[in-house]
Amino acid sequence: MFFQRYFKFMSHDMAIDLGTANTVVYVRGRGIVLNEPSVVAIETINGVKRVRAVGDDAKLMMGKTPGSIEAIRPLRDGVIADIDVAEQMIKHFIQKVHGPRRFPRWPEIVICVPSGSTSVERRAIRDAASNAGASQVWLIEEPMAAAIGAGMPVTEPIGSMVVDIGGGTTEVAVLSLRGLAYTTSVRVGGDKMDEAIGSYVRRNHNLLIGEATAERIKQEVGVAKMPADGKGETIHIKGRDLVNGVPKEITITQAQIAEALTEPVSAIVEGVRIALENTAPELAADIVDQGIVLTGGGALLTGIDEVLREATGLPVSIADDPLTCVALGTGRALEDPVFRGVLQTA
Ligand SMILES: Nc1ncnc2c1ncn2[C@@H]1O[C@H](COP(=O)(O)OP(=O)(O)OP(=O)(O)O)[C@@H](O)[C@H]1O
Ligand SMILES: [Mg+2]
Structure with a gap:
């Protein structure tokens, strides 16, 4: 009993929002512990590539690197552009959170993936996390994580709409009963x-x-x-x-x-309009009451909520902390058994 509790306390189970702009890591029982740009600086010396910096340090180098160093964003436009570099980045962040010590138990990890990623890419991400020491890897769709993080009633038979404006994509989704009733992704963010x-x-x-x-x-x-x-x-x-x-x-x-x-703002409005047009009437009726919730860093663009309010005539609100909302939702999906049903194996 004591050991069980001790292991739980020592748990390094984590949730990772692998975003095209930022990676945010949440640790069970501790909350958000890391939030850094999804950037890796690679140095090539005599044809051999080596990771020179990751995250904040690498982003500072963007656009300022000498010929031998390249600052890469391994995820772009909501898809994985460079899986090898993405893998190195995931490992780096997991190790950074873990610290140099070894732990009595390998962690369980939930990763939120860009919804545009293919099954091959998802498997590659899962393998990267396994190679970094995870005992079990779960994946979660970004709009679901965003909605959970924003405290929307995703487990109930109530339709709600979330619009996640990230770096690479804007995901628009209608959720009800732990599932995505409708989802569309615009490659604009x-x-x-x-x-x-x-x-x-x-x-x-x-x-x-x-x-x-x-x-x-x-x-x-x-x-x-x-x-x-x-x-x-x-x-x-x-x-x-x-x-x-x-x-x-x-x-x-x-x-x-x-x-x-x-142009980019109109593309986002258009995505929301298309989602509303494709929403079943019963769910649409719920959205009239519930309104639309905005998450992702793009929700912080001044006036974007107003533009959407005017375009749809619906109530539009911004989630509490749009930049960490998805990681928070991914973390809750890890911690709360109520959300287990939304996790996927690959
Ligand atoms: N105050 C702000 N106004 C406008 N945009 C902002 C603001 N703060 C951050 N952003 C933008 O938000 C984006 C990052 O948002 P976020 O971290 O949600 O994306 P991501 O999750 O990494 O991307 P994706 O979900 O597409 O994979 C960046 O393009 C950033 O410039
Ligand atoms: Mg995101």
Whole structure:
């Protein structure tokens, strides 16, 4: 009895949200213990590749690496672009959470996978976690994890809609009775927004900016909707002049950012519209009462909730902590037997 309790206490069972932008790790009984960018810096010396940095350290290198180092995002557009690097990243994060000590019991791991991943990729992810020491690996679909994390009534016969706006994809799902009644995935998320900002300043101001700069602009002053005064705040952006090649700074307004983001934002609205059109009437009726819940980092884009509210006429709310919501839901699925039914073996 004592040992049983001791082992439970020492448990390193974990839940991992393997996102295209961020990986978040939750440990049973401890909650979220790690939240880092899904980036790996690979160094090649004399033709031999070696992991130089992972996570926060690797993201700092993005766009600034010398020829011998490459900062890679192994997951892109909601799919696994480089399975070998993804495997190294998973192992690195698991070991980081485990610490250098050895534990009396191998952990059980639940991994939330991008819904666009194929069965071959899912098996590869499962194998990576097994190789890193997991005794049992479960997989969970991202919209289900997001809905559990947001505290939606997924186990009840009540329809609810979750819209997870991640880095690579936006997943729209209608859930009821532990299952996905309808799901659709749009390959538009934070990355496409960054690209849209980048190409806007290139086209209109002849200024070349990096991915990291575009993301920073989006997070700091990005808006999904035209500001009420038609202008909003003014922003200074530094980059390289496309014409004469020298560094320069320009000034743009939030209204211009809103214009730049029109396309990705409309694609998200369109995804939600399609999901609503395909929802069974009884479930649709529930959504009118329950409203739509937004999760994922993209939910933090100022005004995105308002745009969706105007487009659908439904109540729209943002989950408490959109960036960790999926990991929290994955963690609850690991901890609470009520959710066991939503876990898949591969
Ligand atoms: N304040 C903000 N405003 C707009 N976007 C934001 C904000 N904060 C974070 N983001 C964006 O959210 C995205 C990351 O969200 P999240 O961590 O949910 O994605 P992910 O789970 O890794 O991706 P996916 O679910 O597609 O695999 C990034 O594109 C990031 O730039
Ligand atoms: Mg995600």
